[in-house]
Structures are given as structure tokens and as C-alpha cells.
Amino acid sequence: MLINTKKILQHAQQEKYAVAAFNVYNLETVQVAIHVAERENQPVIIALGERYFPTVDVEGFAAFVKALAEKSAVPVALHLDHAYEKESIIRAIRCGFTSVMFDGSAYDLDENIRRTKEIVEIAHMAGVSVEAEIGSLAKGDFSDEEEGDGTLTDPQSAKDFVDTTGVDFLAAAIGTVHGMYKGEPKIDLPLLERIQQAVDVPLVLHGGSGTPDSVITQAVQLGICKVNVNTEVSMAAVSYLQHAFENKQMVHLSTVMADMQQAMEPVMTKFVRLFANR
Numbered sequence: 001m002l003i004n005t006k007k008i009l010q011h012a013q014q015e016k017y018a019v020a021a022f023n024v025y026n027l028e029t030v031q032v033a034i035h036v037a038e039r040e041n042q043p044v045i046i047a048l049g050e051r052y053f054p055t056v057d058v059e060g061f062a063a064f065v066k067a068l069a070e071k072s073a074v075p076v077a078l079h080l081d082h083a084y085e086k087e088s089i090i091r092a093i094r095c096g097f098t099s100v101m102f103d104g105s106a107y108d109l110d111e112n113i114r115r116t117k118e119i120v121e122i123a124h125m126a127g128v129s130v131e132a133e134i135g136s137l138a139k140g141d142f143s144d145e146e147e148g149d150g151t152l153t154d155p156q157s158a159k160d161f162v163d164t165t166g167v168d169f170l171a172a173a174i175g176t177v178h179g180m181y182k183g184e185p186k187i188d189l190p191l192l193e194r195i196q197q198a199v200d201v202p203l204v205l206h207g208g209s210g211t212p213d214s215v216i217t218q219a220v221q222l223g224i225c226k227v228n229v230n231t232e233v234s235m236a237a238v239s240y241l242q243h244a245f246e247n248k249q250m251v252h253l254s255t256v257m258a259d260m261q262q263a264m265e266p267v268m269t270k271f272v273r274l275f276a277n278r
């Protein structure tokens with residue numbers, strides 16, 4: 001069933017687990033994410049980034065995800081990830097996304113608050129929940145996201161931000177990166193604890209890929225309710241494809257896509273189990 005992201009995350013917050021938000025770019029990725037969630041009996045968030053709007057038909061994609069969600073046995077949410085433009089957010093709301101992320105992290109705090117507040121007003125009128133971010137993530141290897149300066153989230157600013165904007169969940173920057181870490185990960189868990197004490201809303205961790213399991217487990221105990229995962233799933237698919245083509249197999253595209261799905265499945269399963277504390 002398609003469920004509002006806020007509802008899914010409130011349950012996760014109460015029960016101290018996190019929900020996987022898998023970034024998707026094609027129908028294959030969506031199918032594997034929902035299949036894994038059903039098999040593991042966990043909710044899942046299907047996340048489409050604004051950066052994929054030029055290559056993904058957003059309305060058609062939303063209809064597809066909603067159809068799969070309706071026949072799914074587990075709660076499924078449809079989320080717009082890292083959106084910078086108001087027009088993209090309105091477009092996602094119009095076609096039934098259950099939450100949107102406005103990324104105003106490149107602005108100073110006051111401007112981020114002003115813009116986020118406006119988005120919250122629009123989205124809430126449509127019953128859609130909103131994620132926002134203060135601080136930003138640096139970019140590691142193999143990531144497809146924007147480069148950020150790696151500024152960590154200040155707990156007092158997080159509180160002011162949440163109180164003033166009315167966002168439903170907050171992405172906290174605590175040292176994770178988008179993509180694979182270039183050196184040793186330096187994740188500030190004591191900072192996460194202070195942010196969690198300062199705000200009531202569910203917290204989101206971006207940059208799930210490459211983050212050590214023990215860090216994720218502790219972060220979930222400290223209030224992370226949603227973890228975004230992109231790069232590791234993409235890497236599994238791409239390395240399968242590289243292998244297939246290196247071997248110069250002249251196979252049908254349908255077979256390649258089916259095998260690529262199989263390559264993504266264990267990676268998604270690993271994350272879903274980790275976030276569910278299993």
C-alpha cells in the first residue's frame with residue numbers, strides 16, 4: 001500500500017528502526033526495492049532525485065510506483081529526493097509523491113528557512129510531507145550527487161530550523177558522504193545525539209553507501225529513522241554489466257536486465273536488514 005512517508009517514519013521513530021530510502025532511476029531498481037521490502041516484511045521508500053527528471057518520465061514513473069505499492073503487502077512511500085526547484089516539487093506533489101525533499105543547504109540559514117517554509121506550506125496543503133537539510137554532505141567516490149562542502153549540522157540551528165519551517169523530517173549532516181568514502185569515515189555520533197535531543201522530528205541520514213555497519217546501527221539508536229542509499233546499489237548493477245559485457249556475451253537485453261536485478265538484490269537486502277536491526 002502507498003503510505004505517507006511521515007506515517008512510516010513516525011512508526012520507525014517510535015520503534016527505533018530505520019527505513020531504507022533507495023534512490024531509483026529506472027523500473028528495474030523500483031521492482032527490486034519493493035520485492036526486497038516485501039520479502040523482509042519492512043516498509044520502503046522509493047526515492048527519485050530531481051536530477052533524474054530529464055531522463056525519467058515523472059508522471060509515468062509515479063503511476064508505476066503507485067501501482068506496485070497498491071498491490072504490495074508492505075508500506076511503500078514515494079519520495080522526491082534532493083529537489084532544488086519549486087517547480088519540481090509542485091510537479092511531484094501533483095502526481096502523487098508522498099513526500100518531497102527541498103534541498104536549500106547551499107543557502108545561508110535564513111534563506112534556507114525562508115525557502116523551506118514556503119515549500120512546507122505548499123506541500124502540507126496537499127497532505128505531502130517535507131524533508132529538508134541543514135549542513136551538507138561532501139561527495140565521495142562513484143556518487144552522482146552534487147558536491148557539498150561537508151558542513152556539519154549545528155544542533156541549535158537544527159532546532160530553530162525545524163521550529164520555524166515546520167518540516168516533517170530533517171536530514172542531519174554528521175560526516176557521512178554521498179558515495180564511497182575516500183579515506184576513513186569520520187562520523188560524529190555525539191553530534192547526532194545532540195541534534196536528536198534538540199529536535200522532535202524523525203532524522204534522516206544521507207550517504208548510506210560505504211558507511212560502516214556499526215555506525216549505522218548506532219545512528220539508528222540515536223534517532224535516525226530513514227537512511228538514503230544510492231551508490232552501492234548502482235555499483236552492484238554497473239559491475240554486473242561491466243562483467244557481462246567484458247565477456248562479450250551476445251545476450252538479450254531482457255536477460256541482462258533480469259541478471260542486473262539479481263545483482264542489486266543482495267545489496268538492498270543487506271541495508272534493509274541492517275536498518276531493521278536484524
Ligand code: 13P
Nearest residue numbers: 179206207209228230231
Ligand atoms: P549514497 O550514494 O552514499 O548511498 O547516498 C545516497 C543519498 O544520500 C541520496 O540522497
